[in-house]
Every structure is written in structure tokens, then in C-alpha cells.
Amino acid sequence: MMQAKSPRERADGVPRGASEYMEWAKTRSAARFNLASSGVAAFPLAELGARIEDLEICGDSAYGYAPLQERLARKSGVDPDRVVHATGTSMANLLVLAATADSGDEVLIEEPTYSLLVDAARWLRFEVRRFPRRAEDAFRVDPREVERALTPRTRLVVLTNLHNPSSAFTPPEDLRAVGDAARSIGARVLVDEVYLESLGVLGRPSGSAAHLGPEFVVTSSLTKAYGLSGLRCGWAVADPDLAHRMWRLNDLFGVIPAHPAERLSVVALDHLDRVAARARRILETNADGANAFLAARPDLACSPVDGGMIAFPRLLRGDVERLCHRLREAYETTIVPGRFFGAPGHFRLAVGCHPETLEGGLERLAAALDERL
Numbered sequence: 072m073m074q075a076k077s078p079r080e081r082a083d084g085v086p087r088g089a090s091e092y093m094e095w096a097k098t099r100s101a102a103r104f105n106l107a108s109s110g111v112a113a114f115p116l117a118e119l120g121a122r123i124e125d126l127e128i129c130g131d132s133a134y135g136y137a138p139l140q141e142r143l144a145r146k147s148g149v150d151p152d153r154v155v156h157a158t159g160t161s162m163a164n165l166l167v168l169a170a171t172a173d174s175g176d177e178v179l180i181e182e183p184t185y186s187l188l189v190d191a192a193r194w195l196r197f198e199v200r201r202f203p204r205r206a207e208d209a210f211r212v213d214p215r216e217v218e219r220a221l222t223p224r225t226r227l228v229v230l231t232n233l234h235n236p237s238s239a240f241t242p243p244e245d246l247r248a249v250g251d252a253a254r255s256i257g258a259r260v261l262v263d264e265v266y267l268e269s270l271g272v273l274g275r276p277s278g279s280a281a282h283l284g285p286e287f288v289v290t291s292s293l294t295k296a297y298g299l300s301g302l303r304c305g306w307a308v309a310d311p312d313l314a315h316r317m318w319r320l321n322d323l324f325g326v327i328p329a330h331p332a333e334r335l336s337v338v339a340l341d342h343l344d345r346v347a348a349r350a351r352r353i354l355e356t357n358a359d360g361a362n363a364f365l366a367a368r369p370d371l372a373c374s375p376v377d378g379g380m381i382a383f384p385r386l387l388r389g390d391v392e393r394l395c396h397r398l399r400e401a402y403e404t405t406i407v408p409g410r411f412f413g414a415p416g417h418f419r420l421a422v423g424c425h426p427e428t429l430e431g432g433l434e435r436l437a438a439a440l441d442e443r444l
């Protein structure tokens with residue numbers, strides 16, 4: 072007899088209000104050669120130049136700590152009333168989702184994507200529809216596919232730029248076309264730009280979707296491209312009304328952030344050029360190494376790394392789960408199985424780690440691939 076699902080369990084067996092991927096990332100991705108974690112290697116506090124006088128335990132951060140709001144607004148090129156500081160892109164995404172749709176509303180999310188976006192939308196009891204980004208089309212966003220998938224009940228379209236997992240870049244003209252389609256039915260577009268930061272780091276800044284029109288909401292953080300994950304300095308940029316709703320909603324969650332983290336985020340933003348210069352050295356070195364590796368592997372199909380921090384190769388022979396297991400058990404190396412993105416024939420390879428970690432990890436990945444599992 073079929074076991075009835077508890078109301079807290081989804082059809083796939085994962086508890087409602089949980090993420091299978093995040094549990095895996097927290098408990099299974101650590102390794103000597105970790106090519107699973109997607110950010111630039113952690114920036115050391117000692118190199119940030121923070122003084123104890125820069126910090127304080129408590130401060131005035133009711134609806135944003137003003138010095139941080141100003142810096143985030145300047146960085147985003149918008150007025151401070153459009154910026155909502157949040158605990159990482161993660162919380163910024165949750166706030167955007169919860170402030171733009173209601174239980175039962177439709178949300179249209181790219182596929183494949185960062186699974187937390189889907190998990191959060193389902194937890195909020197949204198009706199989740201997907202639009203495809205196809206491997207054979209280098210995972211580009213096709214605005215016509217988005218338009219086809221919209222319905223009168225769609226409240227929000229969700230995509231990542233650069234794309235997680237493939238790092239595909241969506242240019243402003245395609246975003247505009249998506250925005251036009253969304254606006255025509257009164258929907259908004261959430262663009263998670265946490266990986267777009269890497270283009271800025273590499274000296275190839277590309278404009279944020281925040282400037283494309285009021286239907287766009289963007290989220291980002293200092294986590295990935297700068298190696299500053301522990302600061303949890305994330306933000307959303309929205310029109311002022313939506314930003315205000317998000318601030319009010321945040322009162323139900325964290326209320327206010329840890330003030331020392333806000334202070335340290337101010338210091339980090341004041342020294343962002345230096346932080347970015349280190350990230351740039353890492354990313355440039357690693358892109359060369361990763362691209363040489365990918366070009367030499369006839370058993371992998373993958374676009375070259377070009378400005379991103381992750382790649383999403385397709386394994387042309389063998390089984391990805393067996394490869395991941397073997398790598399972890401025999402080679403002290405981790406990559407992310409594609410099943411977490413709904414693409415079991417692929418794996419995600421991160422290239423933001425220390426160059427010697429990437430080098431060692433790729434050597435081991437090559438050895439495991441040569442075993443033809």
C-alpha cells in the first residue's frame with residue numbers, strides 16, 4: 072500500500088521547507104580538492120584592513136544601516152530607497168519571492184537553476200512552472216520560451232545571470248524582451264546576479280538588470296566573486312514600493328542583521344578594489360587551467376569558462392553519480408552531481424578555489440574520468 076505523504080513532505084520525499092541540495096552541500100561537498108563550492112576562495116580577514124574601531128556590537132540599523140545602504144546603492148548605481156540589505160543573496164531571493172507573489176500564484180523559473188530558488192518557491196506554496204534553458208543552445212535564455220510559458224496567473228519570472236549552473240550570460244536585449252513579456256501581464260522578473268559580479272571583478276562590468284525597468288528586481292551579494300561569503304552581505308534592488316514591502320517582510324525573519332557584519336561589510340565595500348584584484352588573479356589563472364582541461368577531454372562537452380566561476384560539463388560516456396562517488400571516495404575531490412539541477416548527465420565544476428586546489432582537483436578528475444566509470 073502506498074504510504075500517505077505527511078503534509079510536510081513533498082512528492083519527491085524531501086520535507087517541505089527543506090533543500091536536498093543545501094543539505095548535500097553542507098554535509099558532503101567538503102574535500103581536500105573541493106571543486107563543488109562555487110565562490111572564490113575565502114578572503115582572509117587579516118587582509119581586509121579592518122580596525123577594531125571600525126566595529127561595534129550594536130548600531131542604528133532599523134531598516135538598513137545607513138552607511139551600508141549608501142555604499143550598496145552607490146555600487147548598484149541606484150538611490151538607497153531601492154536597496155534592501157539582506158542576509159546573503161539567499162535571504163534577498165526569499166524576500167523577493169515572498170513579496171511579489173502569494174500562495175497559489177504562479178512563478179516561472181528557469182530550468183536548470185539553483186535549486187534553492189525552486190525549493191523556496193514551493194515552500195511558499197507557489198505554483199512553480201519552468202521554462203527551459205537547453206544544453207544544446209549553450210543554456211541561453213530564449214525570451215520566446217519565457218513568453219510561451221507565461222500565463223495570466225504568473226506573478227514572477229526567475230532567472231540567474233550568470234546562469235547557475237552553466238555561467239551562460241544573458242545580454243540586456245534578451246532580458247528586456249523577457250521584461251516586456253512579463254510587464255504585459257503585470258508580472259515581475261527576478262534576476263539573481265550573484266555570479267554577474269565576477270564580470271566586474273574581471274574588469275568586464277556588465278550593466279545590472281536593475282536599470283532595465285521597474286519590472287526588474289535583482290539580487291546579489293559579496294559572497295561568490297569576492298570570497299566574502301561569511302559577511303552574508305546580500306541585497307536586493309527593487310522599485311521603492313517593493314523594497315519597502317521587503318523591509319517589512321524581513322521583520323518576520325531576521326528583523327535586523329548582526330551589526331558587526333554590517334560594519335565589516337562597509338569596510339569591505341570601501342576596499343572592494345583590493346578584494347576584487349585578488350579574486351581576479353584567481354579567476355584568470357583558473358580559467359586558463361580549466362579551459363585547457365576541458366579542451367583536452369573528449370569525454371566532456373562544455374562551453375569554455377569565460378568570466379564565470381562555474382562550468383557545467385556533460386559527461387559523454389559513463390555515469391555522473393558513479394564518477395562523483397569515485398572522486399570523493401578515492402580521489403579526495405568533490406564536484407556537484409547534475410541531478411541537483413535536474414540534469415543528471417552533467418556535473419558542476421567550480422573554478423574559484425585556490426589555483427593549486429583546482430590543479431590538484433583537475434588532475435584527479437582526469438584520473439577518475441580515465442577509469443571510464
Ligand SMILES: Cc1ncc(COP(=O)(O)O)c(C=O)c1O
Pocket residue numbers: 109158159160161162185231235263265291292293294295300305
Ligand atoms: C544563484 C545563486 N543565488 C544565491 C546563492 C546564495 O548566495 P549567498 O551566499 O549570497 O546567500 C547561490 C549560492 O550558491 C547561488 O548559486
